[in-house]
Amino acid sequence: AQHYMPALTSVAVDSAGLGERAAHVMLKMIQSRTTRAEDHIGAVNLVVRDSCGPDRRAGMGDAA
Known part of the structure; x- marks a missing residue:
C-alpha cells in the first residue's frame, strides 16, 4: 500500500497470530x-x- 501514489491507507493485522489461530x-x-x-x-x-x-489536485484547476 505504501508503494502506490498516493500511499494507500490500510489495515494491519497480526498475520502470524491469525494463522496460528x-x-x-x-x-x-x-x-x-x-x-x-x-x-x-x-x-x-x-x-x-x-x-x-485532501486531494492534492484540489486547487490546481482540476475537478476533484
Whole structure:
C-alpha cells in the first residue's frame, strides 16, 4: 500500500497470530469431527497514509 501514489491507507493485522489461530481451530474441528464455525475477533491497526488526506489536485484547476 505504501508503494502506490498516493500511499494507500490500510489495515494491519497480526498475520502470524491469525494463522496460528486458524490452525488451532482447524485441528480442533478435525479432532471433534465438526464443521461448526467459530467467530474470532482479532486486533487490527489502521495504518493512515496519504490517501486519507485532501486531494492534492484540489486547487490546481482540476475537478476533484
